[in-house]
Amino acid sequence: MTxxxxxxxxxxxxxxxxxxxxxxxxxxxxxxxxxxxxAPSHNLLSNTVAAEQRADLKAMLTNPVMTMQIAGALLEEYAPDVEIIVKKHSTTLSA
Structure with missing residues (x-):
């Protein structure tokens, strides 16, 4: 993976x-x-989008909910596919 x-x-x-x-x-x-x-979401999107697309994206980022939705979709796609299982410990005391 690069x-x-x-x-x-x-x-x-x-x-x-x-x-x-x-x-x-x-x-x-x-x-x-x-x-x-x-602000961090806005910065992430603005700093990583292709330069020629920045103006079009900036117009969409005036709505904070849109900013959060786009950043969320970007981060979800960036995240690796990893299965994580949380194992629960028993709360019973052993004798």
Missing amino acids: DKREITLEVGDKEFTFSMTPQDVTKYFNAMTANNKV
Whole structure:
């Protein structure tokens, strides 16, 4: 698996291609706080979209809900397919 992944999302009638790296995602998560969610999402999208598509995307990012939806779809597609199982420990005491 390469460090950089190209992901294309279709939003309405437009397509946007994003180039994502682990550093982009790390920067996004590190900027996210309880009171600051939209700005990191906006920055992630703006900084990773193809340069020639940036103006069209910027027009869509005026709506904070749209910003969060697009960032969520991008991150979901970027995430690896890994099965994670949480094993529950028994709460009973052994003698």
